[in-house]
Amino acid sequence: MPQPNAAPSPFRSREERERDREEKREAVLRAAVRMFNARGFHATSLDDVAASLGISKPTIYHYLGNKEQVLIECVTRGLELLSAAADTARAQPGNGLARLRSVLRRYSLVMMDDFGRCVVRTGDEFLSAEGAALFRARKRAIDLSIRALIEDGIADGSIAPLDVRMTAFALAGALNWPGRWHEPDGPLSAEQIADSMVDILISGLAPRT
Amino acid sequence: MPQPNAAPSPFRSREERERDREEKREAVLRAAVRMFNARGFHATSLDDVAASLGISKPTIYHYLGNKEQVLIECVTRGLELLSAAADTARAQPGNGLARLRSVLRRYSLVMMDDFGRCVVRTGDEFLSAEGAALFRARKRAIDLSIRALIEDGIADGSIAPLDVRMTAFALAGALNWPGRWHEPDGPLSAEQIADSMVDILISGLAPRT
DNA sequence: TAATCAATATACCCGTGAGTATAGAGGAGA
DNA sequence: TCTCCTCTATACTCACGGGTATATTGATTA
Numbered sequence: 001m002p003q004p005n006a007a008p009s010p011f012r013s014r015e016e017r018e019r020d021r022e023e024k025r026e027a028v029l030r031a032a033v034r035m036f037n038a039r040g041f042h043a044t045s046l047d048d049v050a051a052s053l054g055i056s057k058p059t060i061y062h063y064l065g066n067k068e069q070v071l072i073e074c075v076t077r078g079l080e081l082l083s084a085a086a087d088t089a090r091a092q093p094g095n096g097l098a099r100l101r102s103v104l105r106r107y108s109l110v111m112m113d114d115f116g117r118c119v120v121r122t123g124d125e126f127l128s129a130e131g132a133a134l135f136r137a138r139k140r141a142i143d144l145s146i147r148a149l150i151e152d153g154i155a156d157g158s159i160a161p162l163d164v165r166m167t168a169f170a171l172a173g174a175l176n177w178p179g180r181w182h183e184p185d186g187p188l189s190a191e192q193i194a195d196s197m198v199d200i201l202i203s204g205l206a207p208r209t
Numbered sequence: 210m211p212q213p214n215a216a217p218s219p220f221r222s223r224e225e226r227e228r229d230r231e232e233k234r235e236a237v238l239r240a241a242v243r244m245f246n247a248r249g250f251h252a253t254s255l256d257d258v259a260a261s262l263g264i265s266k267p268t269i270y271h272y273l274g275n276k277e278q279v280l281i282e283c284v285t286r287g288l289e290l291l292s293a294a295a296d297t298a299r300a301q302p303g304n305g306l307a308r309l310r311s312v313l314r315r316y317s318l319v320m321m322d323d324f325g326r327c328v329v330r331t332g333d334e335f336l337s338a339e340g341a342a343l344f345r346a347r348k349r350a351i352d353l354s355i356r357a358l359i360e361d362g363i364a365d366g367s368i369a370p371l372d373v374r375m376t377a378f379a380l381a382g383a384l385n386w387p388g389r390w391h392e393p394d395g396p397l398s399a400e401q402i403a404d405s406m407v408d409i410l411i412s413g414l415a416p417r418t
Numbered sequence: 419t420a421a422t423c424a425a426t427a428t429a430c431c432c433g434t435g436a437g438t439a440t441a442g443a444g445g446a447g448a
Numbered sequence: 449t450c451t452c453c454t455c456t457a458t459a460c461t462c463a464c465g466g467g468t469a470t471a472t473t474g475a476t477t478a
Binding site for chain 2: 464467
């Protein structure tokens with residue numbers, strides 16, 4: 001076990017090396033997703049990504065295999081954040097509407113994160129057949145948990161008896177959109193946007209008497 | 210002037226030739242936009258587009274110049290449909306909410322048309338700097354007319370006093386989304402989807418007592 | 419009839435970028 | 449110490465696809 005004030009040794013243990021490796025992988029992914037979001041997947045070359053990290057292309061291949069893998073990892077990160085957002089609120093207290101509101105808020109925030117944005121900006125066209133199938137399946141699962149929440153709300157009377165499928169699409173569309181236009185350095189914070197959007201969707205445009 | 214029952218002559222007049230030309234241009238655009246929507250812009254080669262029409266690549270260049278021009282024409286078509294949707298309802302009777310509803314309905318329908326879909330699916334990244342600037346300007350104009358309508362509605366009391374900008378974004382996002390997932394041959398008609406979406410957005414999720 | 423123009427094709431050029439072959443440096447383990 | 453494994457770079461191959469040079473055909477005009 002390491003001494004309290006031991007000078008950091010240049011000799012790395014097995015775990016340290018593995019942690020290093022993971023860290024580098026992560027750095028590549030972060031750099032890649034930023035560039036994909038900014039310039040688009042096809043317009044970003046792995047040479048560009050490598051250059052932005054001061055490394056060379058084979059290094060990326062060493063850590064991630066090929067370009068599609070890089071994208072799939074990025075998208076998967078995003079999908080996991082989204083799934084997590086959908087699932088944590090499942091266990092929360094409150095009626096259907098309250099739980100849905102909490103999910104929507106989180107979902108919306110993820111969409112303004114690098115990896116979340118990547119999910120909206122990545123069309124099936126960019127992936128191979130298998131990749132696209134997996135992608136669709138995971139998105140469908142998220143859609144289904146939102147629908148389940150809507151159904152709960154309708155059942156307990158906290159949500160109006162709407163067409164569940166269309167409602168889920170409308171919500172997803174509205175909340176995905178910031179992934180397209182929101183810029184992190186802009187004047188509006190992600191939280192403000194999320195709250196505002198969710199309120200509008202829940203209360204609707206028509207005035208409540 | 211042509212005889213009533215004249216056999217169609219193989220000799221074409223000046224206007225007929227120009228009409229032919231226009232028709233061919235149009236056919237190229239239609240074929241291109243379909244393929245762009247299905248496979249993505251970068252993944253579609255002009256050779257593919259040409260082959261799908263039984264012609265060769267230089268013919269496309271003859272009519273349209275270069276690949277970006279093809280995309281710009283497609284996007285412009287879509288933007289014009291959208292602008293038209295926003296503007297026709299301006300002159301209509303009714304309060305702000307009624308006019309907004311009519312605009313949203315039309316807007317939503319355009320998004321399920323080939324050229325409309327192209328607008329949502331085309332990110333700024335695909336265009337050159339000038340192209341992107343023009344594109345953004347036209348989208349902004351559409352956004353502004355929707356905001357104006359919302360403001361009218363708030364002023365006359367038919368719409369709740371919401372944050373106008375956020376409301377416009379939420380509406381646009383929700384109505385753009387079908388451009389991503391709706392398939393024309395699916396079971397739901399564009400009209401059904403449009404009506405359903407607009408209703409949900411206007412009345413909101415929370416039950417009206 | 420000669421000259422011209424529009425429309426179209428074939429065959430090419432060439433830049434870009436994904437992916438790889440190969441080699442070297444340095445630590446880890448035998 | 450010798451060997452092996454991990455990490456990284458240099459320098460390459462190769463396909464794809466945007467764009468073009470050039471030829472041909474047939475109709476229009478002088």
